[in-house]
Amino acid sequence: METIAIIGGGFCGTMAAVNLARLASRPIRIVLINCARPVARGVAYGTSRPEHLLNVAARNMSAVPDHADHFVDWLRTRVDYSDIPDPQLREMFVPRRVYGDYLRSLLFNYLSPIDRHCPAQIELIEDEAIDIEPSPDGPVTVLLKSGEPIVANRVLLATGNQNPTPFLTNGKPLSHPAYFADPWQDWHSHLPVENANIIVLGTGLTMVDVFLTLTNLNWRGKLIAVSRNGKLPQSHFRGIDYPDFLPAEPEKLGLKKLVKLLEHHCAQLRRLGANPGIVVDRLRPHTQRIWQNFTAQEKREFLTKYATRWNVVRHRVAQPVHQLLTEAITDGNVQIVRGSIEQIAPDAGRLRVTIHENSGKTSHLEGALVINCTGPCAGLSETDIPLFKNLLKRGLIHTDELDMGIDVAPNFAVQDVSGNKSDVMFGIGPLMKGSLWETTAVPELRGQALRAAEILVDAAGVSAEQDYRMSVEQEHVLEYCI
Ligand SMILES: Cc1cc2nc3c(=O)[nH]c(=O)nc-3n(C[C@H](O)[C@H](O)[C@H](O)COP(=O)(O)OP(=O)(O)OC[C@H]3O[C@@H](n4cnc5c(N)ncnc54)[C@H](O)[C@@H]3O)c2cc1C
Structure with a gap:
């Protein structure tokens, strides 16, 4: 039986594990390795404070891309939310700890399945992965800080953000x-x-x-x-009817022309008394492609000149x-x-x-x-995280051109120091920030968790005939309706 080890049990690791279990038609061992933060909840949804709210409305917080209303439907199963009228419930910013309960319950289904015929069961290991030993032709070994090593056919890195830079x-x-x-x-x-x-x-x-x-x-x-x-x-705000202003392929504009276009429309929206944040929302479906088409110089210029403004408007x-x-x-x-x-x-x-x-x-x-509260440490090359220090030393990973994360190919395969795509190691989530820029919130991450699971079950040869693959249109609508 194939073993897939997932390092990191926050949103990304948990949902990749859940999707693997949903997709597998034959037995497969899924090992979820997590430390430091509560499993499934991770950093974002690990807070126990009721006043810490989601910053995305409930309607767009489904953890599974193929069920757009999954989170809203799950909320209805809780007595606190069962009587709230649908239009109101969908627009609610619910406590993040409730969202953590949601993720935990999805994982629990596969940690302790009541259906004995479920081919895939998730095994949770609470330990820190500190290294991965490759072998020339076959499974790798994930070394843990205190437990027994895990031999795995494939490994998914879902370790989230680094801790804040120490002062x-x-x-x-x-x-x-x-x-x-x-x-x-x-x-x-x-x-x-x-x-x-x-x-x-x-x-x-x-x-x-x-x-x-x-x-x-x-x-x-x-x-x-x-x-x-x-x-x-x-603050979140109500949009207005504003004509589409982006060309068919905005990724071809380049930074200079894009900034000019956006500044023009921001000024126009201000004149109309509307929130210029609309411009950022309109750009959202194209952000990853625009980023990928920027030259390294343009990316650097964006980071030094515009990223602060972008973040303030984007994360509301x-x-x-x-x-x-x-x-x-x-x-x-x-x-x-x-x-x-x-x-x-x-x-x-x-x-x-x-x-x-x-x-x-x-x-x-x-x-x-x-x-x-300065946010996650940005540079990876100087990291003090044992796993990444060791993987960098082995040349199994290398940092992206901006040193914001690791170099990952479009199929999530980790690229080594020579640029070769791994058949064994994959990565999702904030680790891909340098490659995608927009890889932060649930609306992007749920798609990554499902697609990575699809790739892993295919590689393991255990995919079901019918699975949950989305059409491009479905995916597009789900990822970007904020
Ligand atoms: C405070 C906050 C609020 C947010 N609110 C929202 C929101 O309302 N809506 C939204 O869409 N998005 C929100 N986000 C963004 C997004 O949902 C999260 O960043 C997302 O949960 C990231 O998940 P992750 O699994 O990549 O990382 P994490 O949640 O950080 O999980 C990674 C896990 O891996 C563990 N780990 C790391 N290295 C190892 C190792 N070597 N061995 C074992 N375990 C390891 C970590 O300890 C952690 O448990 C928020 C983010 C934050 C920080």
Whole structure:
């Protein structure tokens, strides 16, 4: 019997495993290896806080591309949601922990199937994969930190994002009881007195999570959020009827012409009193192709000049959340500082944060808690993750041209240091950021998880005659209806 090992049990790994089990017509061993974050839930849906909401409406959160309403239908099975009228339920931004329950329940079906005839069962191993030993002609061996090695015919890398870049003091990662390098740690059990400040490094979606938790806990001190651009995520909004403005093949425009076109339409939308974010939504079905057609120089230019603006408009929060944050800023309970952090130094039980503000002035803030919400570390070549260090050393993977992730071919095959496509190792999810740019949210990732499973069952020779393959049109509609 073939063994498929999946490294990483967040959304991508879990849904790849579930789809493999759905697609397999004959026995196959699926081993899901996960550590550090709760299985199925991963980083995003591992929060236990009720105030942390999805930032995509329920209608577009199905985990399976071939059942567009699967998540909404699953919500209906829960008493909390069963009586909510359909139009309202579909537009809800439900707590992320509920979405984590959804993913967990999908996995549970195959971890402990009640149908004894199910050909594929998923085996969960809670351990860290630290290396993969190739063999010249056949299965590879996945080495684990503490358990027995796993011999596998194929391996899917679904390890998600790296942790945030550590803040260094004197060349070492900052360590202090008032400093939380990981925003998903339990910092809320250490809330300071209310005349103290909490300083958040970053002003994006994770900062918004911190703000919501403080609000929910009724903490009345001041939150100061610092980032170079000081930009907050935008709110979801209702679109307007706006004519199609993209040419038939927008990927052929190149960066310069594309920016000119988008800026023209943003200005036009502003004149109409509409949200220019519509432009980003219209581009979404084409984003991956546009990115793939950019030259390396264009990609670099996009990252330095436009990526911040793109991210702010692209990753939005629910409107009531945005309103709450705006009110807190107006009331002075939240302060946004534009600048870069120069130093974080211990000051008795607290931390003194030195900021070089964009205005040119240097300021010092005292934080009773400092939480790093700067987002995942971007570079892979300098990674300290054992698995990737070892795979890079072996030449089994190599970083994409921007060092944002690994080089992966369109069929998800990992490419080695010489550019050869692997028959054994595959990769999906945020690891493909450098190759695709847009590979972050469920609407893209669910398609990847299904397609990767199809490729793996085909390779194992256990695909059913009838499977769940989507037509191109279905796929298109599902991936991009935000
Ligand atoms: C806070 C947050 C909120 C989000 N909200 C939304 C939303 O509302 N809607 C939406 O569409 N998208 C959202 N996203 C984006 C998206 O859904 C997630 O990023 C997605 O869940 C990524 O899944 P993943 O499996 O690739 O990674 P992860 O969820 O990070 O899972 C990877 C798992 O692999 C484990 N792992 C890594 N390396 C190893 C190893 N060597 N051995 C064993 N295990 C390993 C990790 O510990 C982790 O458990 C959100 C993301 C975040 C961070």
